[in-house]
Amino acid sequence: MANELKFIDALRALATHPAARGLDDDAAVLEIGGETLILTHDMMAQGTHFPANADMADLAWKLVAVNLSDLAAKGAEPLSILLGYALGEDDAGFVAGLRDVLEAFNVPLLGGDTIRAKGARCFGVTAIGRATHVPVPDRRNARPGEAVWVTGALGRAMLGFEGQTEFAGAFARPVPRLAEGRALAPHVGAMMDVSDGLLLDCWRMATASDVTIELERARLPVADPARLDECIRWGDDYELLFTLPEGFHPPVAANAIGMVAQKNGAALRLDGTTLTPADGIGYRH
Amino acid sequence: MANELKFIDALRALATHPAARGLDDDAAVLEIGGETLILTHDMMAQGTHFPANADMADLAWKLVAVNLSDLAAKGAEPLSILLGYALGEDDAGFVAGLRDVLEAFNVPLLGGDTIRAKGARCFGVTAIGRATHVPVPDRRNARPGEAVWVTGALGRAMLGFEGQTEFAGAFARPVPRLAEGRALAPHVGAMMDVSDGLLLDCWRMATASDVTIELERARLPVADPARLDECIRWGDDYELLFTLPEGFHPPVAANAIGMVAQKNGAALRLDGTTLTPADGIGYRH
Numbered sequence: 001m002a003n004e005l006k007f008i009d010a011l012r013a014l015a016t017h018p019a020a021r022g023l024d025d026d027a028a029v030l031e032i033g034g035e036t037l038i039l040t041h042d043m044m045a046q047g048t049h050f051p052a053n054a055d056m057a058d059l060a061w062k063l064v065a066v067n068l069s070d071l072a073a074k075g076a077e078p079l080s081i082l083l084g085y086a087l088g089e090d091d092a093g094f095v096a097g098l099r100d101v102l103e104a105f106n107v108p109l110l111g112g113d114t115i116r117a118k119g120a121r122c123f124g125v126t127a128i129g130r131a132t133h134v135p136v137p138d139r140r141n142a143r144p145g146e147a148v149w150v151t152g153a154l155g156r157a158m159l160g161f162e163g164q165t166e167f168a169g170a171f172a173r174p175v176p177r178l179a180e181g182r183a184l185a186p187h188v189g190a191m192m193d194v195s196d197g198l199l200l201d202c203w204r205m206a207t208a209s210d211v212t213i214e215l216e217r218a219r220l221p222v223a224d225p226a227r228l229d230e231c232i233r234w235g236d237d238y239e240l241l242f243t244l245p246e247g248f249h250p251p252v253a254a255n256a257i258g259m260v261a262q263k264n265g266a267a268l269r270l271d272g273t274t275l276t277p278a279d280g281i282g283y284r285h
Numbered sequence: 286m287a288n289e290l291k292f293i294d295a296l297r298a299l300a301t302h303p304a305a306r307g308l309d310d311d312a313a314v315l316e317i318g319g320e321t322l323i324l325t326h327d328m329m330a331q332g333t334h335f336p337a338n339a340d341m342a343d344l345a346w347k348l349v350a351v352n353l354s355d356l357a358a359k360g361a362e363p364l365s366i367l368l369g370y371a372l373g374e375d376d377a378g379f380v381a382g383l384r385d386v387l388e389a390f391n392v393p394l395l396g397g398d399t400i401r402a403k404g405a406r407c408f409g410v411t412a413i414g415r416a417t418h419v420p421v422p423d424r425r426n427a428r429p430g431e432a433v434w435v436t437g438a439l440g441r442a443m444l445g446f447e448g449q450t451e452f453a454g455a456f457a458r459p460v461p462r463l464a465e466g467r468a469l470a471p472h473v474g475a476m477m478d479v480s481d482g483l484l485l486d487c488w489r490m491a492t493a494s495d496v497t498i499e500l501e502r503a504r505l506p507v508a509d510p511a512r513l514d515e516c517i518r519w520g521d522d523y524e525l526l527f528t529l530p531e532g533f534h535p536p537v538a539a540n541a542i543g544m545v546a547q548k549n550g551a552a553l554r555l556d557g558t559t560l561t562p563a564d565g566i567g568y569r570h
Contacts, residue, residue: 003372003376004372004399004401006376007370007372007376007380007399008399010376010377010380011368011380011383011394011399014380014383014384014387014394015393015394015395015396016393017365017393017394017395019365019393019395020393020394020395020396021396023396027396028365028367028395028396030364030365030395030413032317032318032320032322032364032415033317033318033319033320034318034319035317035318035320037317037322037413039365039367039395039396039411039413040367040396041367041368041369041396041397041398041409041411042369042398043369043370043371043398043400043407043409044400045371045400045402045403045407047402047403047404048400048401048402048403049400079315079317080302080304080313080315080324082313082324082325082326082411083296083326084326084327084328084369084409085292085328086328086330086407087288087289087292091288091291091292091295092295095292095295095296095299098296098299099299102299108300108301108302108304108305109296109299109300109302109305110300110302110304110305110313110315110324111300111305111306111308111312111313111324111325111326112326113326113327113328113409114289114292114293114296115328115329115330115333115334116289116333117330117332117333117405117407118330118332118333118405119332119404119405120402120403120404120405122328122330122371122402122407124326124328124369124398124409126324126326126367126411128315128322128324128413130317
């Protein structure tokens with residue numbers, strides 16, 4: 001972890017272009033020719049992000065979906081993806097899942113690179129989108145007095161991972177909130193997707209915005225109330241987390257879960273108790 | 286190899302958007318907002334593309350440079366890169382080389398993904414450029430009667446790899462022909478970069494254009510004439526290969542090396558002898 005943070009700090013010193021958003025946001029935002037492009041790249045490695053026996057069709061879906069979720073958090077319309085692919089077991093399964101996800105979200109595959117690699121496999125997807133609203137939502141813009149909202153129920157991916165049939169799809173084939181992101185973009189203060197657990201991503205939004213987020217436990221929407229603590233720490237849900245002026249109701253189904261306050265020592269409080277990443281509030285990878 | 290070709294054929298069936306250029310070209314070409322974007326992605330894996338003891342600074346340079354070379358072949362001006370990075374040995378060295386290459390070619394780093402992976406490391410770079418001339422050069426446009434040209438001398442990377450000091454930089458820190466690509470873009474029939482050996486890349490251009498390329502051995506510019514056969518088969522030179530109307534002289538330093546003919550059985554002939562990839566004419570990865 002120390003090495004990772006040090007490396008990212010070193011990259012940040014190179015990424016001085018405003019489009020990079022200080023590497024603090026989900027995606028880069030680049031203006032060109034009267035349009036605003038949203039650019040994001042995610043990698044997945046065998047043994048770290050998926051097991052050797054992973055279903056390759058589901059993996060292809062997820063690899064694309066997580067990138068589209070970053071576009072959703074920017075209110076962007078997907079334009080294209082590029083794929084970096086290491087050949088191995090069940091390449092045909094991967095192609096089948098890729099076809100499914102590209103068709104489901106109407107995104108063209110435009111290119112990429114195929115390699116033959118030894119050992120653990122590694123995949124990368126770059127997604128390019130077009131902003132539907134400027135200014136483009138930013139996780140750094142949560143302001144004191146705003147309400148904090150989240151779409152959906154947290155913990156669905158966790159229950160699916162554990163084998164609950166009802167939630168199998170939530171884990172295997174998450175659906176990026178593209179339509180919701182576009183509907184929300186003109187209204188939100190800050191917005192980001194929840195990929196690593198609600199608490200951790202709230203902490204990240206608060207830290208990036210230099211505010212305190214105060215969450216109310218009783219208002220957190222979870223798939224299994226008996227396991228609320230796990231549901232709000234597990235990742236892979238790909239919901240949207242956003243802030244709105246107090247009293248403003250979002251144009252999509254969502255729940256208000258707390259408030260943004262002036263920074264008062266901690267970035268995140270749950271029912272008044274300070275939480276930090278050292279408390280195991282999410283999944284870091 | 287069979288699996289790789291089968292996989293790419295399956296991807297091609299998905300990549301039906303015209304911007305994908307049938308996955309036959311070096312990069313995708315996407316029109317948006319009155320601009321034409323060029324998009325390319327390359328991966329490198331430890332054990333396949335570089336040894337475990339590779340100099341990480343040089344590797345960072347090369348990873349970016351090979352993507353910029355794809356932009357050069359499109360006459361594009363680089364706008365940004367995204368980096369996918371697996372942490373490991375000498376991350377600081379990688380950052381140093383990355384700084385060098387970004388500064389050398391004035392390209393901003395806009396984002397990407399950093400992962401902790403087990404086993405062999407893997408890196409990916411996505412480069413995004415802006416076309417400086419439309420139509421954007423295409424490797425599929427070589428036409429009978431055109432002359433075939435190449436910049437630079439082939440085999441410099443090979444000699445550098447073998448330890449010849451004079452050519453060390455040609456292997457470790459190749460320079461993409463960005464200025465040459467921009468100067469050539471308005472004039473060329475077909476254009477592509479030479480990354481896998483002159484003969485193989487000529488064969489690819491001819492195949493993509495459905496023509497025959499006839500090369501003259503005596504006209505091939507190589508770094509070591511005594512080893513011409515190796516120089517025109519080794520990769521990693523990142524020169525530009527292009528066609529021009531007969532009698533038209535390019536605005537950059539280059540050598541005419543042959544002619545494009547109507548397809549007559551073979552894609553590639555060298556002094557009248559047919560050559561195919563089965564003859565070991567280049568580096569395939």
